[in-house]
Amino acid sequence: MTMSSAPEPLPMPIRVLLPGDQAVVAHLWSRRQLRDGWLYEVGLPAYRNGPGDSVEPAEYRVWVRAPQHVRPVGGVSYDAVPTKYLEPPSLVQQALGPRRPSGWVLAKAGGRGPGRGVVHAVDCEEAPAGAPVLTLDRALDAAQHPGTRLCSLCGAALELDPVLKGFGQGFGEN
Structure with missing residues (x-):
């Protein structure tokens, strides 16, 4: 039994812009949609x-x-070009929206003493640019130093406080 593969689609002409302000008519074989x-x-x-x-x-x-x-x-229809579209977002992705990048950063505060600073989520507007991204364990270690606080603007406090203090806080448990 022989397997027949579908023939490769015929290419469509398309103008490609080359470096140096040059253009050439080439073959368009396929196209792929990306997020950007x-x-x-x-x-x-x-x-x-x-x-x-x-x-x-x-x-x-x-x-x-x-x-x-x-x-x-001009005059060429590109409807027959093989096209791969992005998968539509799942219902869960639609409901939750885009995910925030994971990790935290430590903004060192001026003054004396070790461990002074603020722990921010990586996408916080107040987070210092270029600061190294901390894992959960490192962010918790930094947050336990006296003089270090958790940013409430970006939600670092809401995310890390329950881990630091225990999940029973706020539910009448000690």
Whole structure:
């Protein structure tokens, strides 16, 4: 029994913008949607060395960003181009919204003594830029030093206080 594979789709012409303000008509083979835009798989016309001293036509395939590196060719419909769209978010992702990056950072406060500072979530507006990201254990260690507090603006206090003080706090347990 022979397995027949579907033939590769016919490429569509597309204008590719090259460095140096050059443009060339190439083949558009497929496209893929990303969270921040689109990638197009294009085949650029080229030559390669063949047997002996011969030169033969070839195609160099590369993924480029659209619309930064490609333009449509007038009168061409791109409806038949194989396209991979992003999966729609699940109902859980829709309900919860985007996830916050994990980790915490320590903003060192001026003054004397070790351990003075504020623990922030990594995406807090008050978090220092370029500070090393702390794991949960390191953030808890930093939070236990006298003079260190947990930021209430970003929710670091809400997230880390129950771990530091026990989950029974606020429920009548000691």
